[in-house]
Amino acid sequence: MSCDEARLLIGADPGATTPALEEHLATCAGCARFRDEMRSLDADIRRALERPPDIARLRSAGPPPAWRQWALAASVVLASLAVCAVWLLRPSDTLAHEVVAHVQEEPRSWLATQHVSAQGIAQALRGAGVALDVTSDRIRYAQSCWLRGHYVPHLVIQTARGPVTVLILRHEQVRARRTFHEAGMTGIIVPAEHGSIALLARGAGDLDDLAGQMQHQVHWLPDAP
Amino acid sequence: MRNSEPGSPVSSIGGGVPAADAPITRLLESMRPELLRFAHWLARDRSIAEDIVQEALLRAWRSRDALKDPGAARPWLLTIVRREHARLYERKRLELVSLEEALETQASPGFPEPGGELFALRDAIMRLPIQYREPLILQVVGGFSTEEIARELALSATAVLTRLFRARNKLRVICGLTAVPDAPAPESLP
Numbered sequence: 001m002s003c004d005e006a007r008l009l010i011g012a013d014p015g016a017t018t019p020a021l022e023e024h025l026a027t028c029a030g031c032a033r034f035r036d037e038m039r040s041l042d043a044d045i046r047r048a049l050e051r052p053p054d055i056a057r058l059r060s061a062g063p064p065p066a067w068r069q070w071a072l073a074a075s076v077v078l079a080s081l082a083v084c085a086v087w088l089l090r091p092s093d094t095l096a097h098e099v100v101a102h103v104q105e106e107p108r109s110w111l112a113t114q115h116v117s118a119q120g121i122a123q124a125l126r127g128a129g130v131a132l133d134v135t136s137d138r139i140r141y142a143q144s145c146w147l148r149g150h151y152v153p154h155l156v157i158q159t160a161r162g163p164v165t166v167l168i169l170r171h172e173q174v175r176a177r178r179t180f181h182e183a184g185m186t187g188i189i190v191p192a193e194h195g196s197i198a199l200l201a202r203g204a205g206d207l208d209d210l211a212g213q214m215q216h217q218v219h220w221l222p223d224a225p
Numbered sequence: 226m227r228n229s230e231p232g233s234p235v236s237s238i239g240g241g242v243p244a245a246d247a248p249i250t251r252l253l254e255s256m257r258p259e260l261l262r263f264a265h266w267l268a269r270d271r272s273i274a275e276d277i278v279q280e281a282l283l284r285a286w287r288s289r290d291a292l293k294d295p296g297a298a299r300p301w302l303l304t305i306v307r308r309e310h311a312r313l314y315e316r317k318r319l320e321l322v323s324l325e326e327a328l329e330t331q332a333s334p335g336f337p338e339p340g341g342e343l344f345a346l347r348d349a350i351m352r353l354p355i356q357y358r359e360p361l362i363l364q365v366v367g368g369f370s371t372e373e374i375a376r377e378l379a380l381s382a383t384a385v386l387t388r389l390f391r392a393r394n395k396l397r398v399i400c401g402l403t404a405v406p407d408a409p410a411p412e413s414l415p
Contacts, residue, residue: 007405011390013371034405038393041400042365045393048346049365052265052274064304072272075279082282093249100256 006031051104079146095148095172096180096187099198101166102147102154104183109156110163110202126154130168131193133217140146148172161205168218170195177211184200194220249289252284252298259299260306266362267310269351276314280308284285303367307359334358356394360385 001024008074009021012122103109114126115137124142126130130153140163141156153168169189176194178189186198188207197214199207239256252372264274264281285292285305291299351357363377373391375382391407398404 004406008386008390011393011405012391013389036399037402041397041402044343044400045361045396046348046365047351048350049262049266049362052262052271053347053351055267073278077274078279078283081277082279149351202358202374 003028003031006121009035010035014042017224018149027031051056062221076146080149093196096178097173097182098148098168099165099187099200100180100185101183102145104219106143106145106154108208109143109154109165112156112163115139118143123156124155125168127151128153128168128170129221130170131219131221134214134217157210159201159210162202162211163206165198165200166214167198167200168192168195169198170220172196172198177208179207190215192218192220230293248295249286252295253285253302256298256302260302261302262368263362264306264310266350266366267307267359268313272327273313277309280313281309285307300367300369300373303363303369307363307377309366310366329360343402345399346396349396353395354390356389361392364389 001021003024006021006024006028010031011019018118019119025035064175077131105142116139121132121139121142124144127144128151132155134155134157137153138157138159139159141154143154144151145154145167147154147167147169148154148171150169150171152170155166155168156163157166172189172195174189176191180187180189182206185200185202186204186207187198188211190194190211192215197211197218199214201207248278260278260281261274262279265271268274270276281302292298353361360374360378363374364371366393369377371382371385372379375385378385381390394404394407
C-alpha cells in the first residue's frame with residue numbers, strides 16, 4: 001500500500017483499519033502521525049455533529065413561495081395528527097427534557113434585547129387561553145410554539161439574573177413542583193390553575209420566586225380552546 | 226392483512242392507535258429527534274428539516290410492513306430521510322440564498338461559543354458543499370459504511386472514499402492542521 005492510498009483510507013474513515021493499512025503504518029511514521037491527527041479531528045467532528053446546526057432560519061427577503069406555505073400547512077396538519085397518534089403512548093417523564101430541547105432549538109430567544117410589543121405578546125398568547133399581568137417591557141421574546149401537540153406561549157422575560165424562558169403549558173398537568181438541570185440550564189415546572197408553567201434559565205440558580213410570580217400573573221381564561 | 230386503513234398515521238389516529246401498531250408508532254416517535262438532527266445537517270434549515278422528517282415518517286408508516294427487523298429501523302429511517310431530502314430538492318428548486326448573507330450563527334445554550342474551535346468546525350461543516358457534506362453526515366451521524374453510502378448515493382466505493390477524504394481535508398485546515406495533497410483519482414486506486 002502506498003502513502004497516497006493509506007492517506008485516502010485514513011482521511012475517509014480515520015477509525016477504520018485493515019491488515020494492509022496496519023502493515024503500512026508500522027513502517028511509515030508520516031502516515032501513522034497523519035492517522036493520529038485525523039482521529040483527533042474525527043473526534044471533534046463527531047462532537048460537532050452531536051447537535052443540529054445552530055443557525056437561525058433563512059431570512060427571506062420577500063414572502064415565502066406559495067408551495068412553501070402549502071407545505072407548511074400540510075406539515076402542520078400532519079404533525080398535529082401524528083402527535084395525536086402517539087399522544088397516549090408518550091412517556092410522561094420527558095416534559096423537562098423537551099422543554100430544554102425546545103429552548104435549544106430556538107437559540108435566538110435568549111439573545112433578544114428589544115422588548116416585544118403588546119401586539120406581539122397578544123399574538124403569542126392567542127389560542128392558548130391565557131392572559132398575562134407581566135409588563136410588556138420585561139418581555140424580550142414572545143412566540144407561539146408547537147410543543148407536545150399544542151401551540152404554547154413561549155416567552156423570555158428579562159430578570160436580574162438574566163433572561164428566563166417561560167412556557168405556559170395549558171395541556172401539561174404536573175402534580176407537584178419539579179426542578180431539573182440539563183445542558184447547563186436550570187428549570188422548574190410548577191402546577192398551575194390549568195396545566196403548568198415551565199421556566200428555564202442558564203446556569204444554576206433558584207427560579208422558585210419567579211415561578212411563584214408567574215403562577216399569579218398568568219390568568220387562565222375560561223373559554224380556552 | 227390489516228383491518229385498519231394503513232395509508233398513513235393519520236388514518237389510525239381517529240380511533241386511537243391499533244395495538245398492533247403501537248410498537249412501530251413508539252419507534253418512529255423515538256427516532257424523531259435523531260432524524261431531525263440528520264435532516265437538519267443535510268438541509269441546513271430547521272423548518273425544511275422538520276418538513277422532511279414529517280414526510281419521511283409518513284412514508285415509513287405507510288411502508289411499515291417492510292420493516293421486518295426492528296433492529297434495522299435506524300438505517301431504514303435515515304435512508305428514507307435522505308431520500309426525502311433529495312426528493313425535495315429534485316421536486317422543488319429551493320430558494321438559494323447566500324450562506325454568508327442568510328445565515329446568522331448564534332451562540333446558544335449548551336452550544337459551543339462563537340470563536341471556539343468546535344463552533345468554527347460546526348460552521349465549516351455547514352459550509353461544505355453538499356457532495357462532501359452528505360457522505361460525511363451519512364457516515365458520522367448515520368453510521369453508514371462506505372459501501373452503504375456508495376449504494377445510497379449511487380457512487381463507487383472509491384468515489385465515496387475520495388469525497389470523505391476531501392471533506393475531512395477541508396476541515397483539517399479549520400482546525401489549524403495543514404491540508405494534505407488531494408486524494409488520488411478514484412480510477413487509480415485498486
